[in-house]
Amino acid sequence: MSVNLSEESAQVSAFELKGSTFTLPLLKLLVPDMELVSGQLAHRVEQAPDFFRNTPVIIDLQSLASGDTGVDFPLLVGLLRGYGMIPIGVRGGNRSQNDAAHAMELAILADGRPPKSERSSSSKTTERSSRPETTQETVVVSATAPAAGTEAGSRMITRPVRSGQRVYAPVGDLVILSQVSSGAEVLAAGNIHVYGALRGRALAGVKGNRECRIFCQDLQAELVSVAGNYRISEHIEDSKRGKPVQIYLKDDALIIDEL
Amino acid sequence: MTRIIVVTSGKGGVGKTTTSAAVAMGLAQRGHRTVVIDFDVGLRNIDLIMGCERRVVYDFINVINGEANINQAMIRDKRCNDLYILPTSQTKDKEALTRKGVGKVLDELSESFDYIVCDSPAGIEHGAKMAMYFADDAIVVTNPEVSSVRDSDRMLGILASKSRRAENNQEPIKEYLLLTRYCPQRVKQGEMLHVDDVQEILSLHLLGVIPESRSVLSASNAGKPVILDEKSDAGDAYADVVERYLGQELPHRFLEVQRKGLLGRLFGG
């Protein structure tokens, strides 16, 4: 939401803006294959779980920037979150990769060298201002106050979650009384309950809680994940489609059971 | 209270302008003071469909820029006294549509009109955002094909968050689904989505189904909203849409394949 600074009372300063440098881990993607990334990431995290917990990471796309390699950011972001990391931005990507990252609300970080294409070196100001007009627009549904009957942190959504929207409950459960459209994404640190059709992506236990579950009335999901263990639509049995189900982890397997 | 209706879509060319013209005329015909505004800067065309393109002196952008007042820019329809058209500019930059400027014009129109129909450009570029920001009601025009339905879903998400109502935490924009260019024959052959499927995917109140009809093109060539064509099925369907919008419950028509041929015409119902 925009704040009109000129109309703010200017007596007490509420904050200071300062520049600062941090050293952050860089995840350098070498292949766009998320299956592969996921598998190897799981292995790494297993070795040093504490290192990854709540760690901000930057995704480096330099190795994938030439050619038109697409990166599935929703999946990648879900994966990283599932392992407890906090993806905050990308660097070194090409234009369409940056657009896709931007759609997932990742920051596009400058990486020292000017982007290769589409920009004349004479215009110095474009660097910051020319965010390309994306046709895709990720809308994060604004944090609503917990509704009556839900614990602090839990969230209840009464309207459909539409394509391009993302709803995230950083603590607690997420309850959706309507549908989740294809192209929409719902994430929760806790359980996820969807009382309409689940056609988009649902990621429960994104901070690593393996006990979390997904419950839905009508399973048509593009992806479901519990604590980073995910299954894509292709790998969901036909016999479970359109059914009310619960999804949970047993050992390392994601189980889908009819309710 | 004035209602501001935005006619919008994710994909282009689905029938927004046709719908804006028909709905505005339908509301005015029923005695409601109505103005239809063209937000598609650079692609002026509501005035063509309304048949008043030769009467344009000033436009919406002139009013926003303070170069003309609203009464100078609005064109009164010759067929219906309660209908006004506020055309847009073909030449100016769409950035001229500022939120403040648009808001001011809508506020002024709200003093004298019952309905303000905003014909939006497709998608979420600047003009479209301006058209949807102030809306009370949204008619989401959709064709019975997967890509159009998907894009409509995305538009609905944006409508839910990028509007004055959302920002002020008011009751959300009322959303209506309008399925246009519906061709029962092609639905039957599996080439188009069935109305029930579209409704299931979008789970939205269905305002109407407009059949694919040649009369739409001939009406627009004649500069006449298709709702004025009494022999047109699309015109009839738009009349139903207006009635439903105003609160009447009517069954949906034109969903079945029309029987053709002599026997069909003799015995068909």
Ligand SMILES: Nc1ncnc2c1ncn2[C@@H]1O[C@H](COP(=O)(O)OP(=O)(O)OP(=O)(O)O)[C@@H](O)[C@H]1O
């Ligand atoms: N029900 C219909 N049957 C047949 N043709 C139709 C129908 N509705 C619209 N059309 C035709 O489709 C074309 C696009 O219609 P229209 O201009 O209303 O769409 P639009 O959504 O406003 O397009 P744009 O996104 O370019 O503004 C026109 O040629 C119009 O005549």
Ligand SMILES: [Mg+2]
């Ligand atoms: Mg149009």
